[in-house]
Amino acid sequence: MKSNTSPHRDFAALLTDAGLAVTTNRLRVLEVLDGSLSPLSAGDIHRTLARSSSVNRVTVYRILERLVRHGILERLSSGGRAFHYGLAADTDHPPHPHFYCTRCGQMDCLSPASLPMDTTWLRRTFPGRIDKIEIRIDGICKNCLRKMKLET
Numbered sequence: 112m113k114s115n116t117s118p119h120r121d122f123a124a125l126l127t128d129a130g131l132a133v134t135t136n137r138l139r140v141l142e143v144l145d146g147s148l149s150p151l152s153a154g155d156i157h158r159t160l161a162r163s164s165s166v167n168r169v170t171v172y173r174i175l176e177r178l179v180r181h182g183i184l185e186r187l188s189s190g191g192r193a194f195h196y197g198l199a200a201d202t203d204h205p206p207h208p209h210f211y212c213t214r215c216g217q218m219d220c221l222s223p224a225s226l227p228m229d230t231t232w233l234r235r236t237f238p239g240r241i242d243k244i245e246i247r248i249d250g251i252c253k254n255c256l257r258k259m260k261l262e263t
C-alpha cells in the first residue's frame with residue numbers, strides 16, 4: 112500500500128498483526144497521531160478528523176480505547192485532565208518521558224536520552240509482569256512561562 116520510502120509506518124499491517132480489522136477511521140486515527148509531534152487528547156484527534164469527514168466523537172473514543180487495549184497506542188495520564196494518546200513504543204519508537212504543562216495542558220515528547228532510564232534490573236527482579244512504564248514530568252512550558260512574564 113505505501114512505498115518503503117515513506118516515513119510513515121504500515122498501519123494496515125500493524126492493525127492486521129494485532130488481529131484488528133483495517134478500517135478507514137482506525138487508519139486515520141493512527142495517521143493523525145503519526146503526523147503529530149506530541150501526544151494528542153481525544154478531543155484534538157476528533158477535531159482534526161472532523162475537518163475532513165463526519166466522524167463522531169464516540170467513534171473516536173472507541174477506536175482509541177481499542178487501539179490502547181491492543182498495545183498499538185499508549186494512553187498517557189495528564190493529572191486529572193483528559194488523557195493524551197500517542198503511538199506505543201516499539202523498535203522504531205523507543206520509550207521516552209513526556210512533559211505536561213499544567214497551565215495550558217500541552218503534552219510533549221522528550222527524547223529518550225533526556226532522562227536515561229535503565230529498567231533491566233527492575234524487569235529482572237520484579238516478581239510480576241511489567242507492561243508499561245510511564246514517566247511524566249509536570250511543569251510550565253516555555254510558551255506559558257513567557258506569557259506569565261508578560262503578565263507581571
Ligand SMILES: [Zn+2]
Pocket residue numbers: 212213214215216217251252253254255256
Ligand atoms: Zn503551557
Ligand SMILES: [Zn+2]
Pocket residue numbers: 150197207208209219220221
Ligand atoms: Zn511521546
